[in-house]
Amino acid sequence: MFFIISFVLFFSIFQSSLSNEINLYTTRHYEADYEIYRKFQNITGIKVNVVSGKSKPLEKRIIEEGKNCKGDLFFLADAGRLYSAEKKNLFQKIKSSLLNEKIPTHLRNDYWYGITKRARIIFYNPEYINSEKIKNLNYEDLGNKEWNDSIAIRQSNNVYNQSLVASLIYNLGEKKTSEWLENFVNNFYKTPMGNDRAQILAVAAGEAKLAIANTYYYALMLSGKKGKSQQEAAKKVKPLFPNKNNRGTHINISGIGVLKHSPNKINAIKFLEFLVSEEAQIHLSKNSFEYPIVENIEIPEILKLISKEFKEDKDTPVEIYGKFQTRSFNLMLEKKWN
Amino acid sequence: MFKINYYSKDNLLIFFLVLAISAMAITPLFSIIISLLKIFFLNSSLDGKFLFEYIRNSFDILFFVIILTSIFGIIPSFLISFFSFWGVNFFKYALILSLAIPPYIFGYSLSSFFENYGTAYSLLKFFSPNIGNNLTLNLSAKTMTIISLSFSLFGYIYLLSMTTFNNQLGNYIEMSKTLGISKFRMIKSIILPLSRPAIFIGISLVAMETLSDFGTASFFGISTLTTGIYNSWFIFDDIQTSNLLSIVLLGFILFLFYVENKFQKKKKFHDSSYKSKKIKPKELKGFYNFLAFFVCFLIFFISFIFPLLQMIYWSIIHSNYFYNFDLLALNLNTLFLILTTSSILLTFAFLCNFGNRLLKNNFLNIISNLSISGYAIPGILISIAVITIFSTISDLLNIELKSVFIGSFIGLVFGYFFRFYSIAFNGIKSNYLKINYQIDESGYLLGLSKVKMFLKVHFPILKRNTFFIFILISLEIIKELPITLILRPFNFETFSTKAFEYASQDLIEAAALPSLFLVLWTTILILFSSKYFLKK
Numbered sequence: 001m002f003f004i005i006s007f008v009l010f011f012s013i014f015q016s017s018l019s020n021e022i023n024l025y026t027t028r029h030y031e032a033d034y035e036i037y038r039k040f041q042n043i044t045g046i047k048v049n050v051v052s053g054k055s056k057p058l059e060k061r062i063i064e065e066g067k068n069c070k071g072d073l074f075f076l077a078d079a080g081r082l083y084s085a086e087k088k089n090l091f092q093k094i095k096s097s098l099l100n101e102k103i104p105t106h107l108r109n110d111y112w113y114g115i116t117k118r119a120r121i122i123f124y125n126p127e128y129i130n131s132e133k134i135k136n137l138n139y140e141d142l143g144n145k146e147w148n149d150s151i152a153i154r155q156s157n158n159v160y161n162q163s164l165v166a167s168l169i170y171n172l173g174e175k176k177t178s179e180w181l182e183n184f185v186n187n188f189y190k191t192p193m194g195n196d197r198a199q200i201l202a203v204a205a206g207e208a209k210l211a212i213a214n215t216y217y218y219a220l221m222l223s224g225k226k227g228k229s230q231q232e233a234a235k236k237v238k239p240l241f242p243n244k245n246n247r248g249t250h251i252n253i254s255g256i257g258v259l260k261h262s263p264n265k266i267n268a269i270k271f272l273e274f275l276v277s278e279e280a281q282i283h284l285s286k287n288s289f290e291y292p293i294v295e296n297i298e299i300p301e302i303l304k305l306i307s308k309e310f311k312e313d314k315d316t317p318v319e320i321y322g323k324f325q326t327r328s329f330n331l332m333l334e335k336k337w338n
Numbered sequence: 339m340f341k342i343n344y345y346s347k348d349n350l351l352i353f354f355l356v357l358a359i360s361a362m363a364i365t366p367l368f369s370i371i372i373s374l375l376k377i378f379f380l381n382s383s384l385d386g387k388f389l390f391e392y393i394r395n396s397f398d399i400l401f402f403v404i405i406l407t408s409i410f411g412i413i414p415s416f417l418i419s420f421f422s423f424w425g426v427n428f429f430k431y432a433l434i435l436s437l438a439i440p441p442y443i444f445g446y447s448l449s450s451f452f453e454n455y456g457t458a459y460s461l462l463k464f465f466s467p468n469i470g471n472n473l474t475l476n477l478s479a480k481t482m483t484i485i486s487l488s489f490s491l492f493g494y495i496y497l498l499s500m501t502t503f504n505n506q507l508g509n510y511i512e513m514s515k516t517l518g519i520s521k522f523r524m525i526k527s528i529i530l531p532l533s534r535p536a537i538f539i540g541i542s543l544v545a546m547e548t549l550s551d552f553g554t555a556s557f558f559g560i561s562t563l564t565t566g567i568y569n570s571w572f573i574f575d576d577i578q579t580s581n582l583l584s585i586v587l588l589g590f591i592l593f594l595f596y597v598e599n600k601f602q603k604k605k606k607f608h609d610s611s612y613k614s615k616k617i618k619p620k621e622l623k624g625f626y627n628f629l630a631f632f633v634c635f636l637i638f639f640i641s642f643i644f645p646l647l648q649m650i651y652w653s654i655i656h657s658n659y660f661y662n663f664d665l666l667a668l669n670l671n672t673l674f675l676i677l678t679t680s681s682i683l684l685t686f687a688f689l690c691n692f693g694n695r696l697l698k699n700n701f702l703n704i705i706s707n708l709s710i711s712g713y714a715i716p717g718i719l720i721s722i723a724v725i726t727i728f729s730t731i732s733d734l735l736n737i738e739l740k741s742v743f744i745g746s747f748i749g750l751v752f753g754y755f756f757r758f759y760s761i762a763f764n765g766i767k768s769n770y771l772k773i774n775y776q777i778d779e780s781g782y783l784l785g786l787s788k789v790k791m792f793l794k795v796h797f798p799i800l801k802r803n804t805f806f807i808f809i810l811i812s813l814e815i816i817k818e819l820p821i822t823l824i825l826r827p828f829n830f831e832t833f834s835t836k837a838f839e840y841a842s843q844d845l846i847e848a849a850a851l852p853s854l855f856l857v858l859w860t861t862i863l864i865l866f867s868s869k870y871f872l873k874k
């Protein structure tokens with residue numbers, strides 16, 4: 001017993017005594033991320049220690065650790081979560097002209113920086129729907145009567161859906177969004193269930209006419225990494241980028257900020273700058289099928305193929321997702337989006 | 339008679355040790371109640387109608403899961419205990435294996451098998467290339483949740499009804515046969531009433547697991563009390579409401595504890611009556627033989643073989659993920675956690691039980707009985723309590739404890755301690771009660787010291803069962819997810835955190851390999867101790 005306790009103590013003290021390293025909290029679980037961490041270590045000799053998990057528990061852990069927090073960086077998928085961490089004073093401002101130069105202004109602020117982006121778009125099955133007829137579709141049109149019993153989308157507790165509705169609140173106002181939601185929810189082909197991929201599959205199978213999902217899910221299926229049957233299903237489906245004649249398609253980011261009490265701040269900034277290097281951006285895009293945050297970076301063929309008509313919404317600053325998320329979730333629940 | 343001298347030095351030491359351990363085990367409960375008090379001063383994000391929906395869903399699921407697990411548990415145990423048919427000795431042990439599959443892993447398998455263009459489609463396509471995709475089982479999310487929970491939890495009811503059927507009913511059945519009572523009356527007036535207490539304990543275990551389940555309900559997207567706890571915190575940033583919901587949940591679960599306790603007391607009475615005779619099973623022939631075999635096979639197949647095959651299938655088809663795992667580290671981490679946590683839990687549980695037995699102090703007794711509350715608190719709230727408790731102590735005493743306890747092995751082991759102490763404490767307690775007090779008295783009269791009494795008298799008697807409790811704790815630790823996820827140190831993974839990571843980025847096929855290893859561990863542990871499972 002005594003032996004075990006001293007072993008544990010030794011182990012945990014040993015853990016925290018290495019110096020040339022950075023400690024990263026992340027809500028992203030991609031294998032490609034771990035490869036990036038290893039690449040960074042090979043180049044700089046700085047080891048990246050990782051704890052992954054869900055955003056709120058990690059937030060809580062960072063808050064309670066306070067000044068003793070060993071973490072240097074917090075990497076979050078969804079701009080709303082970045083906003084939440086910022087409002088809780090978890091981040092510190094950093095100065096890096098390189099980051100400011102490479103990352104577009106609407107995808108960063110003083111506290112955090114977007115690293116990758118994804119679009120939340122519409123998928124349809126050309127066997128059942130004429131491509132010409134819907135080529136100018138907007139998110140706003142999905143409340144129209146013609147789409148009754150047609151739309152597949154996951155549940156309201158999904159953060160990407162909350163951000164999408166938040167962007168509508170910002171652009172249309174709460175009243176209009178609420179009216180739109182009422183009709184939109186009525187158009188669901190069934191009670192939402194499953195992840196983004198399941199919605200695309202429902203369209204492939206002809207059960208639903210339109211699905212709303214993130215781009216990388218579709219690219220992943222198309223790439224064959226999810227097996228032949230999924231690839232076959234993805235080929236039956238076509239992507240459609242809504243709102244291309246007005247403000248553009250809704251996008252979201254994964255972003256990262258330096259924690260307030262970061263013990264290895266200089267290394268942390270080095271890591272941030274590495275994440276926007278060409279090598280890292282290409283690697284992330286190639287493996288997770290997200291879009292690079294830095295412009296003019298080569299993207300994988302599959303992504304090129306599906307993104308021909310991609311016009312990004314650059315007018316809606318992503319940080320507003322955080323501001324409106326709670327309101328959007330309340331509205332969604334109110335309109336019985338489960 | 340041997341009298342306790344409360345003021346002797348070592349008794350005081352034992353008193354305070356027991357008090358300290360038990361009080362420590364209750365801290366999460368207090369931490370939640372204290373933070374709950376704040377709710378009266380704050381506006382809750384929770385609308386009354388959502389609470390109603392959460393409770394309704396929880397109850398719907400609970401109701402059907404109880405019915406299904408009772409059917410899946412009682413029917414095969416009845417067949418196996420009273421009849422002889424093909425494969426009866428195999429099924430006797432094989433049906434316990436369902437406990438090796440966590441409900442959320444069963445859920446992944448179920449949904450991926452039947453989804454559009456899922457595994458069922460791929461398999462059929464392999465045999466007949468022209469097949470269309472019209473195989474989806476259009477089951478609702480609630481039904482899938484109920485099925486997943488039922489097939490992975492019925493093992494509790496199976497085990498408990500097996501033990502009463504085999505250990506307690508022999509004499510009664512023999513007697514009723516001699517008296518010429520009809521079969522129907524035998525079932526109605528003897529078997530059912532006598533096995534009810536044990537079956538009820540099984541049901542209450544199923545109910546507790548169902549109510550605190552997060553993985554399955556959230557995977558299928560059902561709003562239950564437990565997922566409500568997560569939602570109100572994750573989306574509304576309202577940890578107070580989470581605590582409120584968890585107290586509602588805790589209320590239900592403590593009620594179940596109470597009922598279970600009551601029945602356990604009754605069961606003790608039955609136990610001590612006689613040594614029971616073994617039942618002579620009746621041989622089944624022809625169609626009935628096949629039917630009994632088929633029922634057991636079907637339950638075994640769906641509950642264990644089906645998810646296992648699905649995982650093996652993925653691991654083979656997507657073997658490229660194999661290189662992503664540091665299998666040695668994952669196995670060592672698992673072993674390390676099991677050994678550290680269970681030795682600490684068992685030591686504390688022995689100490690508290692011994693202390694309670696020696697001192698017979700009412701106050702200590704109440705505190706120790708409360709100390710099992712951790713099992714009823716959802717893992718995520720336990721981990722939040724651990725973080726809050728240590729950061730509060732650290733701030734109050736102005737000593738740097740945070741880096742020692744938050745995000746370290748020690749903190750992680752504390753989390754497990756809070757959650758699983760009840761298994762160790764109750765397990766040892768129920769066996770301690772079987773040791774007659776007169777043994778202690780004569781031992782002390784013969785001049786044995788307390789340490790010797792424990793080492794030479796109690797421990798040898800309790801030893802056999804301690805191994806069984808060790809296995810139970812290990813099973814829980816291997817399957818545990820939220821506490822590990824939140825409290826672990828940097829770069830520390832277990833099979834369940836790995837499986838979760840992949841499943842949450844929608845790479846369930848990559849989650850197959852860690853899940854498979856997880857099931858391998860739990861299966862080996864169950865097989866190791868299958869004899870204890872059926873004899874307990």
